[in-house]
Amino acid sequence: MENCVFCEIVAKKAPAFIVYEDDETIAFLDRYPQTLGHLQLVPKVHHRWIYELPDIGTFFATAQKIIRVIIPVLEADHVTLGTFGREVKHAHLWIVPQYKKEIGLQEGKQRQQEKPTQLAQLLKETLGGGVS
Numbered sequence: 430m431e432n433c434v435f436c437e438i439v440a441k442k443a444p445a446f447i448v449y450e451d452d453e454t455i456a457f458l459d460r461y462p463q464t465l466g467h468l469q470l471v472p473k474v475h476h477r478w479i480y481e482l483p484d485i486g487t488f489f490a491t492a493q494k495i496i497r498v499i500i501p502v503l504e505a506d507h508v509t510l511g512t513f514g515r516e517v518k519h520a521h522l523w524i525v526p527q528y529k530k531e532i533g534l535q536e537g538k539q540r541q542q543e544k545p546t547q548l549a550q551l552l553k554e555t556l557g558g559g560v561s
């Protein structure tokens with residue numbers, strides 16, 4: 430789909446800090462993170478809403494796999510998920526780590542916005558292969 434920033438990220442025509450990728454999905458650091466480690470999980474094929482995916486089960490299984498890996502790495506307490514979809518009209522799932530120990534919400538956000546390379550590298554390595 431034209432003029433869709435997530436389709437451009439999937440096609441590697443727009444920059445993003447990709448942390449996971451397989452045949453169906455791609456995950457990358459959110460550009461405007463709510464917390465440290467805030468990711469967007471996106472299906473590679475353009476759909477407007479997440480509930481329009483032909484295989485939503487596999488999509489959420491991928492989300493679960495990513496979440497289980499990143500919680501210990503980030504020392505997060507749990508993760509919240511969101512499927513608002515108003516800003517970018519390409520189905521996506523917010524994966525937002527939540528912290529019991531207050532690591533400093535602002536500090537975490539800043540770390541992701543100002544030094545994303547290191548964070549992306551850490552998550553990418555922990556999530557293993559499949560990332561091109």
Ligand SMILES: [Zn+2]
Pocket residue numbers: 430433434435436437474475476518519
């Ligand atoms: Zn799209």
